[in-house]
Amino acid sequence: MNTKNLKSSKGCWYSDGLHFKCQRCGKCCRGEPGYIWVSKGEIKKIANYLGISLDAFGRKYLKKVNGRYSLVEFTNGDCMMYDNGCNIYPVRPCQCATFPFWQKNLRTPADWKKVIQICPGVSDGPLYTQKEIQNIVEIQQRYDSQE
Numbered sequence: 001m002n003t004k005n006l007k008s009s010k011g012c013w014y015s016d017g018l019h020f021k022c023q024r025c026g027k028c029c030r031g032e033p034g035y036i037w038v039s040k041g042e043i044k045k046i047a048n049y050l051g052i053s054l055d056a057f058g059r060k061y062l063k064k065v066n067g068r069y070s071l072v073e074f075t076n077g078d079c080m081m082y083d084n085g086c087n088i089y090p091v092r093p094c095q096c097a098t099f100p101f102w103q104k105n106l107r108t109p110a111d112w113k114k115v116i117q118i119c120p121g122v123s124d125g126p127l128y129t130q131k132e133i134q135n136i137v138e139i140q141q142r143y144d145s146q147e
Ligand code: SF4
Pocket: 021, 022, 023, 024, 025, 026, 027, 028, 029, 099, 100, 118, 119, 120, 121, 122
């Protein structure tokens, strides 16, 4: 499903909006192994934020997967940027900044229920309107299409 479908679908299941406020618990940053995609622009911002050279950042924190870059994780699946909170929160990658409003999490109420099970932030916080949520989905889609 693309955002066009989300927009045009009558009776979108979250037409009343969804609540979210990140509690910075780190549950989405730890545990399950995966990829934390970063663009070249994000890499520069993060390295600059950490005050290290691009070379040093690349050696320590990046891996290349099918032509894209991902932040590395510890062997237990925890993001290396997580240490009792995200160490790069102001410059965190788009993938992290747009969570939990990812298209795959919004397809059905059942998909959203899976998010509720891992993210305490979705039961609380300000209400995001359908339009705001769709804008966030579009940000992520634009990001993916540039990669
Ligand atoms: S699981 Fe939810 S509340 Fe916890 S850090 Fe991730 S987004 Fe924030």
